[in-house]
Amino acid sequence: MYICLTKRKEMKTGAKIITIVSVVAALALAAFIYIKFFFVLGEGVKAGELNQIVYKGWIWKTYEGRLIQAGFKGAKGGGSIQSNEFNFSVVDEAVADSLMRCSGKLVELRYKEYNGKLPWRGMQKYIVTEILSVSQSDIGNTIPIVGGEGGE
Numbered sequence: 001m002y003i004c005l006t007k008r009k010e011m012k013t014g015a016k017i018i019t020i021v022s023v024v025a026a027l028a029l030a031a032f033i034y035i036k037f038f039f040v041l042g043e044g045v046k047a048g049e050l051n052q053i054v055y056k057g058w059i060w061k062t063y064e065g066r067l068i069q070a071g072f073k074g075a076k077g078g079g080s081i082q083s084n085e086f087n088f089s090v091v092d093e094a095v096a097d098s099l100m101r102c103s104g105k106l107v108e109l110r111y112k113e114y115n116g117k118l119p120w121r122g123m124q125k126y127i128v129t130e131i132l133s134v135s136q137s138d139i140g141n142t143i144p145i146v147g148g149e150g151g152e
Helices: 002-038 093-100
Strands: 040-056 062-074 081-090 106-114 126-135
Touching (some): 040 081, 040 093, 062 093, 081 093
Parallel strands (some): 081 126
Antiparallel strands (some): 040 062, 040 106, 062 081, 106 126
16 A cells, blocks of 8 residues: 555656646747747838838738848948848738838838748748838939040
């Protein structure tokens, strides 16, 4: 009888340990998922010329856009320069619809930065939440005149 009681206590202790380890593992997994996909890492504003906004995707259709900012940056590996591009996703359909009518214009966008991407939220970790301003773009409207050999 004493042996049966000891085994019961050991089984209860083993079951408690398994339960505690399972709960701790589930909480750690939940914390990781929250920090990776739902915690807002940063918020900010970007301004530039709206290059494109497109509705695309294989399974989850999302709104994806590109903003061209003023200035240039050095390409990785050196030797060349490229434009400053800000690639973003849009979750709110009303914001995306408004952006679709602003292609080629200067826009100022408020965004949130997440640590990871979710397929139904978009292909980028930057999510535009609001349009702050829209104005006509003067970029590319003026063509510089360069004098040739016979010119001034």
